[in-house]
Amino acid sequence: MALPSLLALSLALTLNASGSRSPPAKPADAALPPDELGEAVKLGKKLFDETGTHPLTRAFVGNALSCASCHPDSGAHPTASTLLGAATAYPAWGPREQAVLTLEDRVLNCFMRSLNGTRPPVGSKPSIALTAYITWLSTGMPVRLNAEAPLGPHSFAKPAFVPSKVSVERGRKLYGERCAPCHGEDGQGDPPVWGPRSYNAGAGLAAVPKLAGWLRATMPPDAPLASDADAVDVAAYVNSQPRPDFVLRDHLPAGDRTGVYNSSVADEVDRAPTWPRRK
């Protein structure tokens, strides 16, 4: 085979239609390390699936969600908000925090925002187990620290977002057809997508382009939304509904238990459209 066609072949094998690398395979159970380390990885997977109800994590969760509510197949889905390969990107630069974040920091921040709860202490059992599990999901993959954002090599694409072109009304209709059968017309189905039991205004999904990109890869589960325009309109509708505000200091543990939370955003406040009601 001539060199150019060999090159084309290897590109076709590593690049998918959108031009990004195709997702790596999930590690085989046989790759589970022995003894205590393997036990920590297994516990981490359990906590990932049952964050909201497990005795080790439920006190840190303030809504009806678990990690797996947004990262399907325990974070090991090939395309839908996958955490395969994510650990290879850390430590990473966090523009929001203006600090270098470890994978453990990234995991703990999800408790404050996506799970609307409290940041578990650094080095606590659930924190170590979850981080061990997510690291295991990158078994065999090369480390490439990310100097731009705390995101792994297979994070989903975010569609362009032109506020003047968004139709919340069209989003409401699409939501009724494609989403309400599971999440309810009132958004309070299983799991709830707005209101006091959903993610707060500081979560990644509270940003319309991020929610739109996530929907394109993830929802509905059997056939995700196929167009950027549909995803942006549905995302705008979902995020126009009430949800908890985010006031960072309310989500940090007591001062003596924070560890070094390396953040210059200690007074960060994000307001959701209408929840809780304005005074």
Ligand code: HEC
């Ligand atoms: C409400 C939805 C939601 C929940 C719940 C949630 N996440 Fe996430 N998570 C996201 C989104 C959205 C991103 C950002 C992905 C992006 O921008 O590409 C993300 C990113 C991450 C990342 C960084 C991924 C990368 O590519 O570097 C990690 C690690 C992570 N989440 C772990 C967790 C863990 C652990 C939990 C539970 C404690 C959790 N998440 C709960 C939505 C969620």
Ligand code: HEC
């Ligand atoms: C067939 C049922 C079904 C349909 C239809 C569906 N979802 Fe979901 N959705 C789920 C399930 C189940 C989860 C939890 C993750 C999992 O188990 O895969 C979820 C999780 C979510 C989450 C993250 C967790 C939360 O509650 O905030 C959002 C946001 C979401 N869906 C939005 C949508 C939107 C918007 C649509 C329509 C475009 C949609 N879903 C269609 C079943 C569905």
